[in-house]
Structure formats: C-alpha cells, structure tokens
Amino acid sequence: xxxxxxxxxxxxxxxxxxxxxxxxxxSANGLIMKSLFRMGIPxxxxxxxxxxxxxxxxxxxxxxxxxxxxxxxxxxDMVIAMNAETYVRDVQEVRSGGFLLYDSSWPRAxxxxxxxxxxxxxxxxxxxxxxxxxxxxxxxxxxxxxxxxLAALINLDMDIIRTLLGETFRTKTHLIDSNxxxxxxxxxxxxxxxxxxxxxxxxxxxxxxxxxxxDGNTAAGLGAVYAGATVAPWYPITPSTSLMDAFKSxxxxxxxxxxxxxxxxxxxxxxxxxxAIGMVIGANWNGARAFTATSGPGISLMxxxxxxxxxxxxxxxxxxxxxxxxxxxxxxxxxQCDIMAAAYxxxxxxxxxVLFPANPEESFYFAVKAFDLAERxxxxxxxxxxxxxxxxxxxxxxxxxxxxxxxxxxxxMSAEDLETTEFYxxxxxxxxxxxxxxxPGTHPEKxxxxxxxxxxxxxxQYTEISEEYVEVLDRLRRxxxxxxxxxxxxxxxxxxxxxxxxxxxxSCDGAVREARDHLSAQGIHLNYMRVKxxxxxxxxxxxxxxxxxxxxxEQNRDAQLKSLLILETRVEKAKLESILHYxxxxxxxxxxxxxxxxxxxxxxxx
Amino acid sequence: MxxxxxxxxxHPKLPRNDLGLTRRDYEGGMSTxxxxxxxxxxxxxxxxxxxxxxIPPHRFAKMSGIGCSSKTTAYFMGNSHGFxxxxxxxxxxxxxxxxxxxDLHYIGVSGDGDSLSIGMGQFAxxxxxxxxxxxxxxxxxVYGLTKGQFSASADVGTKAKKGEMNEQPPIDPVSTAITxxxxxxARSFSGDKDQLVPLIKAALSHKxxxxxxxxxxxxxxxxxxxxxxSYAYTRxxxxxxxxxxxxxxxxxxxxxxxxxxxxxxELHDGSQILLRKVQDDYxxxxxxxxxxxxxxxxxxxEFLTGLLYIDEGQKDFHALNKTVSTPLNAVPYQELCPxxxxxxxxxxxxx
Numbered sequence: 001x002x003x004x005x006x007x008x009x010x011x012x013x014x015x016x017x018x019x020x021x022x023x024x025x026x027s028a029n030g031l032i033m034k035s036l037f038r039m040g041i042p043x044x045x046x047x048x049x050x051x052x053x054x055x056x057x058x059x060x061x062x063x064x065x066x067x068x069x070x071x072x073x074x075x076x077d078m079v080i081a082m083n084a085e086t087y088v089r090d091v092q093e094v095r096s097g098g099f100l101l102y103d104s105s106w107p108r109a110x111x112x113x114x115x116x117x118x119x120x121x122x123x124x125x126x127x128x129x130x131x132x133x134x135x136x137x138x139x140x141x142x143x144x145x146x147x148x149x150l151a152a153l154i155n156l157d158m159d160i161i162r163t164l165l166g167e168t169f170r171t172k173t174h175l176i177d178s179n180x181x182x183x184x185x186x187x188x189x190x191x192x193x194x195x196x197x198x199x200x201x202x203x204x205x206x207x208x209x210x211x212x213x214x215d216g217n218t219a220a221g222l223g224a225v226y227a228g229a230t231v232a233p234w235y236p237i238t239p240s241t242s243l244m245d246a247f248k249s250x251x252x253x254x255x256x257x258x259x260x261x262x263x264x265x266x267x268x269x270x271x272x273x274x275x276a277i278g279m280v281i282g283a284n285w286n287g288a289r290a291f292t293a294t295s296g297p298g299i300s301l302m303x304x305x306x307x308x309x310x311x312x313x314x315x316x317x318x319x320x321x322x323x324x325x326x327x328x329x330x331x332x333x334x335x336q337c338d339i340m341a342a343a344y345x346x347x348x349x350x351x352x353x354v355l356f357p358a359n360p361e362e363s364f365y366f367a368v369k370a371f372d373l374a375e376r377x378x379x380x381x382x383x384x385x386x387x388x389x390x391x392x393x394x395x396x397x398x399x400x401x402x403x404x405x406x407x408x409x410x411x412x413m414s415a416e417d418l419e420t421t422e423f424y425x426x427x428x429x430x431x432x433x434x435x436x437x438x439x440p441g442t443h444p445e446k447x448x449x450x451x452x453x454x455x456x457x458x459x460x461q462y463t464e465i466s467e468e469y470v471e472v473l474d475r476l477r478r479x480x481x482x483x484x485x486x487x488x489x490x491x492x493x494x495x496x497x498x499x500x501x502x503x504x505x506x507s508c509d510g511a512v513r514e515a516r517d518h519l520s521a522q523g524i525h526l527n528y529m530r531v532k533x534x535x536x537x538x539x540x541x542x543x544x545x546x547x548x549x550x551x552x553x554e555q556n557r558d559a560q561l562k563s564l565l566i567l568e569t570r571v572e573k574a575k576l577e578s579i580l581h582y583x584x585x586x587x588x589x590x591x592x593x594x595x596x597x598x599x600x601x602x603x604x605x606x
Numbered sequence: 607m608x609x610x611x612x613x614x615x616x617h618p619k620l621p622r623n624d625l626g627l628t629r630r631d632y633e634g635g636m637s638t639x640x641x642x643x644x645x646x647x648x649x650x651x652x653x654x655x656x657x658x659x660x661i662p663p664h665r666f667a668k669m670s671g672i673g674c675s676s677k678t679t680a681y682f683m684g685n686s687h688g689f690x691x692x693x694x695x696x697x698x699x700x701x702x703x704x705x706x707x708x709d710l711h712y713i714g715v716s717g718d719g720d721s722l723s724i725g726m727g728q729f730a731x732x733x734x735x736x737x738x739x740x741x742x743x744x745x746x747x748v749y750g751l752t753k754g755q756f757s758a759s760a761d762v763g764t765k766a767k768k769g770e771m772n773e774q775p776p777i778d779p780v781s782t783a784i785t786x787x788x789x790x791x792a793r794s795f796s797g798d799k800d801q802l803v804p805l806i807k808a809a810l811s812h813k814x815x816x817x818x819x820x821x822x823x824x825x826x827x828x829x830x831x832x833x834x835x836s837y838a839y840t841r842x843x844x845x846x847x848x849x850x851x852x853x854x855x856x857x858x859x860x861x862x863x864x865x866x867x868x869x870x871x872e873l874h875d876g877s878q879i880l881l882r883k884v885q886d887d888y889x890x891x892x893x894x895x896x897x898x899x900x901x902x903x904x905x906x907x908e909f910l911t912g913l914l915y916i917d918e919g920q921k922d923f924h925a926l927n928k929t930v931s932t933p934l935n936a937v938p939y940q941e942l943c944p945x946x947x948x949x950x951x952x953x954x955x956x957x
Contacts, residue, residue, distance in 0.1 A: 285703060440703070
C-alpha cells in the first residue's frame with residue numbers, strides 16, 4: 001500500500017465509477033452527484049455509457065469544483081471499480097497518489113500492480129448478499145452501498161442523502177429504508193476500516209443556490225413546450241431520443257386536459273427520419289410550430305427535405321444532438337461533427353441557420369429562439385447540441401421565463417390582410433428578402449399558392465426561365481444576410497491587451513474557460529469568442545480582425561468551424577490555428593492548455 | 607406551362623352547387639400533361655367530386671410528391687393551397703399538415719412510382735396511422751417523366767414500348783392497403799367517370815385513410831398493344847365488383863334508391879354510400895373474403911373495381927392521438943405556454 005498523499009483538498013476532486021450498465025448504478029451515481037450539489041458545491045457529471053442495454057462497461061465521472069469548472073477533469077482522484085471486466089484498465093485511470101475502491105468480496109490481488117495508489121477494499125457484494133433478498137435487488141443494493149462507502153470517505157452529508165432518497169422514492173416509500181440500509185452498510189464499513197475522511201473531502205459551501213442540475217435534452221424539450229410547439233414527429237436515435245421524451249413528458253403534464261385526456265400537442269413516431277422531417281415541414285407549412293430531434297445519421301437522411309424547406313421557404317426546427325460519426329460511429333460518444341453538414345445540408349446552393357448552445361441553459365433559450373427564427377425567416381433552423389450537452393447533467397442557472405413573451409410568427413397574412421393587400425408568395429416586399437406567406441384555408445378566393453421545390457418565380461409560379469430563377473435564388477442569398485442580423489450574437493470576452501485569442505463553439509466552452517485560467521496563471525493571456533450561431537454576425541469578423549493569432553477549438557477531426565469561418569468571413573486563413581479533440585470524450589482543458597503552451601513556446605523560439 | 611391560368615368565364619346557366627359556386631370555381635391551371643393522359647380525366651373527376659360535395663375550394667389542401675400524377679394538383683382547385691413536395695414523401699408532408707389542422711380536407715395525388723417504389727414506406731405508414739385524407743394513385747405502370755421505365759405496378763408479362771418484358775411481380779396498391787389496415791379502399795378507371803366521381807366523393811367523406819387506385823393509362827409510354835395498362839386492355843378487363851353511389855347527408859335515401867340488392871353504409875358526417883351489388887357474393891365489409899376475390903380476379907387478368915373495402919368504425923389519426931378538436935395551429939399561444947409559475951414548479955426536481 002502506498003503512503004497517504006499529504007495534499008489536502010476541499011471540494012476539488014474527481015471520482016470515476018466503473019460499473020456494468022443495467023445494474024442500477026445510475027441511481028447511485030446520481031445520488032452522489034446530487035448530494036454534492038445540495039451541499040452547495042459546484043459539480044458536473046459525465047456519463048460514458050455503451051451502445052447497449054445490459055452488461056457492457058459504463059463509467060460515470062463526478063467532478064466537484066470549488067472554482068466552478070464544469071469541463072471534464074482528466075485527473076481522477078478516485079476510481080470506484082465495480083466492474084471486473086474493466087478492472088485492469090480502471091486501476092490505470094487513478095492518478096498517482098489517488099485511491100481505488102473495489103468490491104473485495106472477490107480477491108483481485110493479482111491485478112493490484114500499482115504501488116503509487118491506495119487501494120480500499122469493501123466487501124460490498126458479501127454485505128449485500130447477507131442483508132438483502134433476491135438476485136436483482138442484491139445487485140442494485142451493492143451499487144447503492146458504494147455510494148455509502150464514498151459518503152464516509154469524502155464526508156458527504158448523510159441528512160442530504162436521506163432527503164434525496166425520500167424525493168426519489170416519494171411514491172415507493174418502502175424503498176427509502178432499503179436504500180438507506182445499503183448506504184449505511186457501505187458507510188459503516190468505511191468508517192470502521194479506513195482512515196476517514198480522505199485527504200480530499202466535500203465541505204458545505206454556497207455556490208449552487210439558484211442553480212439547476214439538468215441535461216440539455218431535457219432543457220431543449222422544455223424549451224419546445226414553452227415555444228408553443230404542437231407537432232413533434234421523430235424517429236428514435238441516440239442521443240436525441242431523450243429530448244423528445246422530455247417534450248412528451250412536459251407536454252403530458254402541462255398540455256393535457258386531466259379530465260378528457262385531450263392533448264394540445266401531438267407526438268408522431270415516424271417510420272424514419274425522412275418522414276419525421278416531412279411531417280415537420282407539412283405542419284409548419286400549415287401554421288403549427290413543429291420540430292424534430294435527431295443526430296448525424298438522421299441529418300443525412302433528412303437532407304433532401306431540408307433543401308425543400310430552404311427552397312420553398314417553409315419553417316422547420318431540427319435539434320441535432322451530435323454524436324461520434326461518420327456513419328454509425330459511436331452512438332453514445334460526443335463530437336461536434338455536424339457543423340458543416342448542418343450549415344450546408346442538402347444538394348445545391350443551400351445555407352441554413354444553425355444555433356450552437358453551449359450548455360442546457362442555452363439549449364432552453366435557443367429552443368425558443370429557433371422557432372422564432374424559423375418562422376421569421378421562413379426557413380429550417382438547426383439547434384446543434386451534442387451528446388455531452390444533451391445527455392449529461394450540467395449545473396446551470398435557474399431557467400427563467402418572461403410571461404410577456406409573444407412568439408414571432410413571422411410574415412403570415414390573415415384573411416383581413418388579403419382583403420387589402422396583394423399577395424405574391426416569393427416577392428420581397430419589405431426589402432429584407434423575407435416574403436409573406438399565407439396558411440391553407442385562410443381566404444375563399446385570395447392568398448392560395450402552390451408550394452413547389454421545382455423552379456419558381458417571385459410570384460410563386462413554376463418557371464424554367466433563367467432570370468426568374470436567378471432572381472429567387474439571389475433573394476435567398478440576401479435572406480442569409482438578414483438572418484445574420486437576427487441570430488444570437490457571439491459571446492465575446494476581451495479583458496486582455498493581447499494579439500492572441502481563442503474561438504470555440506458549443507460544449508467546448510467550459511474547457512476553454514478553464515484553460516484560459518490555467519494559461520493566464522502562466523502569463524499567457526488570450527481573449528475569447530464563442531460563436532453562438534451561423535450565419536456569422538458582423539461581430540465575428542470584427543473580433544477576428546483584432547487578433548494576429550487565433551486558436552479555434554472544436555470537437556471534430558476536420559476543423560469544421562475553422563473551415564466555416566474561412567469560407568464565410570473575411571478572415572485570413574493563416575491566422576487560424578486548430579485545436580481539435582475528437583475521441584468521443586467530452587472536452588477537458590488539458591489539450592487546449594498543452595497545445596497553446598506549445599504553440600506559444602514555438603512562436604517565442606522563432 | 608402549369609402557371610397558365612384558365613380563363614374563368616362562367617356561363618350564367620352553368621349549374622351551381624349549394625355554395626353557389628360553379629364547376630369552374632373548382633378548376634386549376636392548365637394541364638401540361640400529354641393530350642389524352644388518363645390523369646387529366648382524374649383531375650376532372652376530382653374537380654367534379656369536390657364541386658358536387660359543395661366543399662369550399664379553399665378548405666382543401668392538395669398534397670403531392672413528384673411525377674406526372676403529382677403535377678396534377680396544380681390543375682384543379684386553384685383557390686386551394688397545394689404542396690408539391692419531394693418524390694415519394696407526400697404522405698409525411700400530408701401527415702404533418704393534417705396534424706396541424708384537422709379541419710381541412712386533404713387530397714393527395716400520387717403515382718405508382720411515387721407510392722409503390724420510392725414512397726412505399728410512407729404510403730404504408732400513412733395507412734397505418736389512418737390519416738384522414740383521400741389518397742389517389744394515378745396508376746399507369748410506368749415512369750412518365752423519365753420516359754417509360756417500368757414501375758412497381760407493372761404486371762408480369764406486360765411489355766414496355768420498346769419491347770422489354772416485365773417479369774417481376776407487381777405491387778398491388780389495393781391488396782397492400784387492405785393488408786396494412788386501410789379503412790377505405792377503392793379502385794377505378796380514369797375512363798369511367800360514372801364510377802370514379804362517386805368513389806372520390808365517398809373517399810372525401812370517409813373519416814380516415816381513403817385510397818382510390820385509379821388505372822390511368824399513359825398515352826405516351828404505356829398505351830401500346832402488349833401493355834396491360836393501356837386504355838384498350840383496361841376497358842376490356844376492368845371488372846366492377848360493386849356499384850357505388852354517394853348520397854350527401856341532406857338527401858333522403860329512399861327517395862333516390864329503393865331497389866332490392868342494395869346496401870347502404872353511413873359515413874361519419876351523415877352522408878351515405880349506396881352499394882348495388884354487381885357480383886352476388888361481394889361484400890366490401892368482409893375483409894376475409896375480399897383479398898381472395900381480388901386475387902382470383904387478378905389471376906384471370908382482370909382488375910376488380912369499385913369500393914372494394916370499407917370500415918367506417920376505426921379511429922383516425924387524431925382520435926388515436928387524442929388531440930383536441932381545435933386545430934393545433936389555432937390553439938392560442940396562451941394555452942400552449944405554461945408560463946413562469948409552472949416553470950418554477952417543473953424545475954423543482956432539478957434543484
């Protein structure tokens with residue numbers, strides 16, 4: 001056994017839990033994380049799960065960060081190794097001087113090859129087999145018991161644990177006692193057998209008041225409810241399914257008549273993604289707010305329809321919860337690999353509005369914004385989440401709703417409008433390149449038009465006349481300019497007098513913020529811009545003008561954001577240097593810090 | 607070109623429907639199809655049926671995919687919105703549109719390529735959802751716009767214009783639809799307006815998915831001697847199973863028909879379908895026997911036509927989804943947005 005590390009750390013540690021999926025470990029892990037959160041400690045949880053239902057390895061990483069860092073931490077202080085299959089690998093994950101907790105019901109001395117970590121054996125299975133009946137129950141309780149052992153080792157508040165169990169099992173109160181019993185088994189064993197607490201501990205602080213622990217899919221689904229979306233067709237695909245599940249459960253709760261069971265929404269499980277987006281387009285054409293959620297493979301399938309939406313100027317909202325691609329890729333791992341696919345989806349000259357939320361909070365607000373933009377601009381709008389934002393629990397400020405909000409339904413002419421104003425579907429009346437539309441059934445004689453993906457002129461008539469076609473296509477290009485003025489502006493942070501900056505997007509944000517702090521501590525100061533939308537606003541060009549050297553941080557192999565910046569702004573290509581991360585794990589600060597340290601050192605040497 | 611509007615000059619003596627509209631009010635742009643195309647006769651039948659039903663033209667939504675048949679939605683009811691979508695995907699667009707507003711009449715026009723090849727999946731699933739729409743397949747056995755390739759409905763042994771013989775079995779939209787659970791399935795012939803118009807009227811009045819498969823010959827690519835979808839062949843071998851008349855709610859049935867051998871089926875809106883048996887043993891509500899019947903006629907090289915199957919008792923898409931009776935596109939935003947107080951309570955469990 002290694003000697004205890006001397007360094008004492010409070011509210012600054014990472015615990016990684018290795019289990020097999022389908023064993024109920026999610027409850028235990030959620031309990032640990034939520035306990036830290038309720039203790040007022042900033043915390044984040046990352047779930048690394050397999051594309052499988054039961055029996056494959058899964059990991060959950062909990063990071064407590066006094067300083068509020070939410071990105072993945074690469075140094076793991078403790079591994080709770082519950083899965084024999086991954087044990088050898090899990091042992092290697094512990095940082096030097098860290099701890100390994102394992103189920104000592106089965107001896108594993110032969111694989112304990114490291115002498116720079118402390119190994120804590122708890123006979124979890126043995127204790128639970130004695131205390132509980134039933135094979136399934138024993139497995140579940142064994143996992144709850146490790147949470148108890150950890151509670152003793154890092155000083156989790158037992159009252160908070162008890163309260164949380166009460167909340168979880170509000171309707172199944174008999175489970176509170178059995179779960180608490182399992183917690184106490186682990187807790188008492190640790191107290192009796194180890195030197196508790198460890199050098200890293202949890203201590204109550206006050207940094208989570210007014211905060212939520214929520215995942216982005218849930219927040220986005222809730223946003224769609226608040227936006228007034230009524231038609232929700234989708235085809236199940238990881239990792240987007242929970243967004244539709246969230247919409248459904250919130251809508252069931254908030255939009256269903258408790259007496260009649262009648263619903264002010266409809267969910268349609270489509271036969272495939274092509275049908276899902278077709279339904280979204282049909283419903284929006286008919287004046288309902290409709291959306292779908294999908295992931296990369298779904299976007300590929302939807303592309304023809306997305307082009308139809310663009311060219312016929314029909315609103316649509318698509319949430320793309322990105323996962324590792326190409327092809328089927330790794331469905332349960334994260335990436336930002338659909339940036340280009342979304343921006344230019346479909347054949348021909350198309351260009352789409354894309355919003356890039358960085359966290360669940362923005363997922364909620366951007367969901368609402370996406371519907372406003374889709375209807376204002378009469379075009380498909382993408383909201384690009386990723387698996388990290390969509391499926392992991394993030395700490396974020398309480399979501400707020402302004403009751404004075406009214407949805408922007410765009411330029412839709414009513415029967416009264418049609419009595420007084422001439423209507424031509426694709427005419428640029430206002431000079432903003434956005435035409436007027438009418439909804440089917442509005443007026444007996446006026447305002448009907450024929451929607452077609454084939455060539456049409458500004459009056460909405462079929463055409464094969466070059467000039468008429470070009471006129472429409474050019475207006476569509478101008479509409480992109482209008483879009484650039486309406487989409488959310490980039491977040492810009494320029495506290496330093498420096499000629500170096502970072503640009504990033506989406507879920508890179510936490511890692512970039514943390515990396516900037518580390519770099520600043522070494523005297524390397526960088527300003528920062530996070531783009532929130534495409535087409536890029538003027539501020540994106542202006543920001544890049546101000547720097548000589550810009551690091552573009554993103555999570556894909558081919559530097560898609562950088563490519564888009566080069567294609568769609570006036571920036572000099574040579575100014576932009578990529579920092580790329582695409583192994584499927586959420587981004588941590590380390591690759592950014594390391595890359596910039598190296599780049600700066602090289603620059604100084606030259 | 608399809609944007610050439612027909613001049614709307616109504617003769618004062620043209621018959622008017624209950625809305626005071628003439629048949630001309632149900633017409634659309636000039637057809638750009640080949641002279642003699644069966645599809646133009648279908649267009650005329652749709653126009654006639656809508657006129658006779660006295661449904662305001664703007665309360666229709668015309669849905670289509672891609673192909674010769676799909677173009678025809680521009681040629682009727684110029685005062686209705688139309689959506690010429692992408693190839694084979696009309697059913698999904700119609701599903702979304704219907705989800706948004708259940709108060710309009712949805713009429714989808716498709717072809718055998720659009721529905722039975724590229725669009726087979728969407729066709730099948732719109733049926734499974736019992737989407738309240740009239741779905742017309744203008745079936746000619748060939749791809750017209752790409753110049754005469756066989757479609758999936760081409761019969762075994764039929765020959766293309768250039769002599770190639772089809773040896774793959776056809777997909778029969780009628781049997782397929784019945785198997786998939788369609789609640790209204792009819793087949794007709796573009797050349798038999800007397801049969802087709804009442805069938806379309808009944809289809810439009812049926813609450814649920816109503817398929818009308820119309821044998822609609824392609825004069826340019828599939829009207830030659832060795833074709834089984836030519837005018838001559840169809841005329842010779844189409845075989846009415848049952849004679850259908852449509853009686854709107856206002857009319858008294860006894861006054862119109864009072865002969866033996868008839869049966870009537872009441873539709874959800876109070877209108878009635880009057881069936882007069884041409885074949886003694888054909889009962890369009892007996893699913894078990896129907897498929898046999900259709901198959902045996904097919905083996906004899908005949909096409910059974912008429913209202914082949916009806917089940918008026920099934921829930922449609924909205925009933926299955928328990929949507930409110932107010933069209934979803936007309937529910938006020940205040941009733942959709944739960945507001946700030948609800949947000950606070952919804953989020954309590956995330957604190």
